[in-house]
Amino acid sequence: MNKYIELMNEIEMQIASGSIRGGQRLPSIRELSARHQCSSSTVIRAYAELEKRHLVYTIPQSGYYAVLKKAESRQQSVGTEAVLDFSSASPDPELFPYLDFQHCLNKAIDIYRNRLFVYGTPQGLPSLLPVLSRHLADTQVFAKPEEIVITSGVQQALAILTAMPFPTNRSTVLVEQPTYHMMIRLLETMNIQASGITRTENGIDLDELEKLFRVGDIKLFYTIPRFHNPLGTSYDENTKKAIASLARKYDVYIVEDDYLVDLETGTKSDPIHAYSSSHVIYLKSYSKILFPGLRIGVAVLPQELMDMFCRYKNLSDIDSSMVSQAALEIYIQNGLFSRRKHKIANTYHNRLLRLNAALDQYNNSAYVWHARVSSGVHTHLRLRESAAIPDLLNRLSKQKIILKTSNDGFLTGFTKQPIIKLSVTRTEEALIEEGIQTIFAEIRKTRF
Known part of the structure; x- marks a missing residue:
C-alpha cells in the first residue's frame, strides 16, 4: 500500500471516529512527515486526496482543517409534530x-487587523473590489472595481436607490406585480410614488412597459428577471434584450435584482446588465448563497450614479462590515465559494x-x-x-x-x-x- 494512502486512511478513520472534530486544525505537513518518516510531498498528496473527498479543506498560510460532518438528518414526517x-x-x-467561514473570519482578522477596526470607505474594502470584479464576470457582469459598491445586503441598496435623486429628475418607481415583499414595504413605508405592471409565469406585456416608460415619469424599474420572487420563473433572452432596449430608448434605469444568480444551472442565461450596462443597476446578494447574517450585497452602478449613491450610503452606515468583507474576500480567493x-x-x-x-x-x-x-x-x-x-x-x-x-x-x-x-x-x-x-x-x- 502506498504511504499516502496509509496517511489518508488514518486521518479518515480519526475523523469518522470523532477523535478529529469538524473544524479542528490538522497536523502540519512537516509534523506528519516527521511522524510517519515520509516526504512532505507524500503528506501533501494525502491531504490533496482528502480535500477532493471533501473531508478536509485548506486555508493558505493557516493549514488544513477537518470538514464538519453533516448533522444527523432531522427526523420529520408529514402529519407529526414536525413542520x-x-x-x-x-x-x-x-x-x-459555519466552520469554513469562521476560519475565513479568523484569517481576515489576522491579515487585515490594521484596517478592520477603523472606518472604511462607502464603496467597500479596496482589496475586495477587484476580486468581485473578476467574480461578477463569471456571470457575464463586466464591471470595473470603480463601478462596484458593497452594501449591507441588497435591501440597503434598494433603500438608497429609491430615496436618492436620479439625473432624469423623475420620481416614480415601477415594480412588477407581484414582487419582493420587502420592496413593497419599503416603497409604502417611505411614501415613495410607485406604480405596477403585471407579471405572470409568461412574463410582462412589453407594449405596456413601453407605454409606462414613455408617459409614466418612471425613475427606475425594479425587476427580478431570474427566479422571480414569488413566482420562481425567469425572463427569456428576448424579453431581457427588449427591456434593455426600452431602457436606453426612454432613458429609464433598470434595477436588476439577481439575488439567486449563483443557483443558475443553465449554460446560457445572461443578465439584463449584459445588454445595457449604461442603464442597468445590477444587484447581487452574497447572503443568499452563504447565510443571511453575512449582510453583504453588491451594486454595480453606471458612473453618473456613483457619487450620489455613495453619498447616501455614507449617511446610512458610513461603511458596510469590514470584517465580513475581508472574510468574503478570503472565502472567494481560496476557492471555497x-x-x-x-x-x-x-x-x-x-x-x-x-x-x-x-x-x-x-x-x-x-x-x-x-x-x-x-x-x-x-x-x-x-x-x-x-x-x-x-x-x-x-x-x-x-x-x-x-x-x-x-x-x-x-x-x-x-x-x-x-x-x-x-x-x-x-x-x-x-x-x-x-x-x-x-x-x-x-x-x-x-x-x-
Missing part, C-alpha cells in the same frame, strides 16, 4: 458553511426536480395551474380564485404543512392574483412528494 415549510425563503441552516456554490446549487436543484415531479403527478385539478421551473428554489400555484385560499391554508397548517400567498407582494390598490408560493429551501427532499400529495388532497376538498 413541512413550503413558505420560507430563508436558506436551509443545514447547508450553512466555488465549492459552496456547486454544493448548494445541486442540493436545491435536486429538491426542485422532486417538487416538479410531484406537481406533475398530483396536480389533477382543473382549478390549479403550476409553473415548472428548472433552477432556483421556488415555483408557484395559480388558483382560479382566491376566496377559498385562507381556509385551504388553515386546514393544511393543522397538518403541519405551511404555505403562503403572494398577497404581500402587491402594491395597495393593485389587484391581487390568487397565487401560492412553493419554496424548497427549508424542505427535506424525501418529504416533498408526500407534502404535495397532501396539498392536492386538500385542494380537491375545497370549493372554488
Whole structure:
C-alpha cells in the first residue's frame, strides 16, 4: 500500500471516529512527515486526496482543517409534530458553511487587523473590489472595481436607490406585480410614488412597459428577471434584450435584482446588465448563497450614479462590515465559494426536480395551474380564485404543512392574483412528494 494512502486512511478513520472534530486544525505537513518518516510531498498528496473527498479543506498560510460532518438528518414526517415549510425563503441552516467561514473570519482578522477596526470607505474594502470584479464576470457582469459598491445586503441598496435623486429628475418607481415583499414595504413605508405592471409565469406585456416608460415619469424599474420572487420563473433572452432596449430608448434605469444568480444551472442565461450596462443597476446578494447574517450585497452602478449613491450610503452606515468583507474576500480567493456554490446549487436543484415531479403527478385539478421551473428554489400555484385560499391554508397548517400567498407582494390598490408560493429551501427532499400529495388532497376538498 502506498504511504499516502496509509496517511489518508488514518486521518479518515480519526475523523469518522470523532477523535478529529469538524473544524479542528490538522497536523502540519512537516509534523506528519516527521511522524510517519515520509516526504512532505507524500503528506501533501494525502491531504490533496482528502480535500477532493471533501473531508478536509485548506486555508493558505493557516493549514488544513477537518470538514464538519453533516448533522444527523432531522427526523420529520408529514402529519407529526414536525413542520413541512413550503413558505420560507430563508436558506436551509443545514447547508450553512459555519466552520469554513469562521476560519475565513479568523484569517481576515489576522491579515487585515490594521484596517478592520477603523472606518472604511462607502464603496467597500479596496482589496475586495477587484476580486468581485473578476467574480461578477463569471456571470457575464463586466464591471470595473470603480463601478462596484458593497452594501449591507441588497435591501440597503434598494433603500438608497429609491430615496436618492436620479439625473432624469423623475420620481416614480415601477415594480412588477407581484414582487419582493420587502420592496413593497419599503416603497409604502417611505411614501415613495410607485406604480405596477403585471407579471405572470409568461412574463410582462412589453407594449405596456413601453407605454409606462414613455408617459409614466418612471425613475427606475425594479425587476427580478431570474427566479422571480414569488413566482420562481425567469425572463427569456428576448424579453431581457427588449427591456434593455426600452431602457436606453426612454432613458429609464433598470434595477436588476439577481439575488439567486449563483443557483443558475443553465449554460446560457445572461443578465439584463449584459445588454445595457449604461442603464442597468445590477444587484447581487452574497447572503443568499452563504447565510443571511453575512449582510453583504453588491451594486454595480453606471458612473453618473456613483457619487450620489455613495453619498447616501455614507449617511446610512458610513461603511458596510469590514470584517465580513475581508472574510468574503478570503472565502472567494481560496476557492471555497466555488465549492459552496456547486454544493448548494445541486442540493436545491435536486429538491426542485422532486417538487416538479410531484406537481406533475398530483396536480389533477382543473382549478390549479403550476409553473415548472428548472433552477432556483421556488415555483408557484395559480388558483382560479382566491376566496377559498385562507381556509385551504388553515386546514393544511393543522397538518403541519405551511404555505403562503403572494398577497404581500402587491402594491395597495393593485389587484391581487390568487397565487401560492412553493419554496424548497427549508424542505427535506424525501418529504416533498408526500407534502404535495397532501396539498392536492386538500385542494380537491375545497370549493372554488
